[in-house]
Amino acid sequence: MKIREIEAKSILSKSQVYDYALNPYVGCAHACVYCYAKFMKRFTGHAERWGDFADVKINAPELLAREVKKKKTGRVWISGVCDPYQPLEKRYMITKKCLSILAENGWPFTIQTKSPLVLRDIEILKSADDAEVGFTITTADEKVRRLFEPGAPPVQKRIEALAVLHSAGIRTFVMIAPILPGAEDLAVELKGKVDNVFIDRLNYHYADWLYKKQGMQWAMDDGFFLQTGKELLKGFKKEGIECQVLF
Numbered sequence: 001m002k003i004r005e006i007e008a009k010s011i012l013s014k015s016q017v018y019d020y021a022l023n024p025y026v027g028c029a030h031a032c033v034y035c036y037a038k039f040m041k042r043f044t045g046h047a048e049r050w051g052d053f054a055d056v057k058i059n060a061p062e063l064l065a066r067e068v069k070k071k072k073t074g075r076v077w078i079s080g081v082c083d084p085y086q087p088l089e090k091r092y093m094i095t096k097k098c099l100s101i102l103a104e105n106g107w108p109f110t111i112q113t114k115s116p117l118v119l120r121d122i123e124i125l126k127s128a129d130d131a132e133v134g135f136t137i138t139t140a141d142e143k144v145r146r147l148f149e150p151g152a153p154p155v156q157k158r159i160e161a162l163a164v165l166h167s168a169g170i171r172t173f174v175m176i177a178p179i180l181p182g183a184e185d186l187a188v189e190l191k192g193k194v195d196n197v198f199i200d201r202l203n204y205h206y207a208d209w210l211y212k213k214q215g216m217q218w219a220m221d222d223g224f225f226l227q228t229g230k231e232l233l234k235g236f237k238k239e240g241i242e243c244q245v246l247f
């Protein structure tokens with residue numbers, strides 16, 4: 001893993017999902033094969049494969065401390081094009097420092113991650129006026145997870161982390177995107193651990209080669225997404241969990 005410390009020029013960027021996005025890192029060690037953020041590599045000058053490099057925005061907390069004073073308060077999405085709790089965060093704590101600044105200044109934020117490392121910062125989350133945590137979970141089948149998300153934490157660890165956050169009174173959601181084989185069982189697994197769920201199909205083609213190599217082309221088909229989306233919607237409704245299918 002090639003790690004580089006860099007100085008960013010600004011840290012709160014415009015977002016189409018929330019008011020702002022904050023990415024403490026460029027690149028992501030979780031190395032998901034389907035990752036839509038791979039386009040970021042173009043802007044880095046890195047020759048390594050996606051998942052084999054990360055740039056650490058070492059001055060992110062200082063920038064944020066200044067920007068929250070100057071910019072209009074709005075919801076911040078952490079992160080968007082990297083996982084804010086990828087393994088490097090253990091050492092650098094850039095995400096943690098940024099969360100503290102947002103919480104102290106009363107800014108709302110939404111974390112999206114695949115890592116239970118977020119639990120380290122639970123006290124900051126509890127102290128914030130408006131914090132929510134989303135986990136991306138694409139399958140309940142650990143074999144499928146290992147194929148498509150080789151560097152990310154196991155599914156059960158994510159579900160356990162959600163349970164801890166939810167029972168601590170922190171708003172939680174799950175993003176099932178892209179729906180992978182084995183996602184059908186998630187409605188039962190997530191019962192009592194999330195406030196709401198979003199579901200989306202595969203929208204990018206970075207992982208086509210892996211589906212083909214594994215003889216899983218059937219899981220790239222419109223029929224698979226429609227059928228599984230329907231089953232999930234029904235399952236979550238049955239468990240009393242609000243669910244939105246985005247396709």
Ligand code: SF4
Nearest residue numbers: 028030031032035082
């Ligand atoms: S965790 Fe998210 S940003 Fe990181 S590689 Fe996976 S999909 Fe991409």
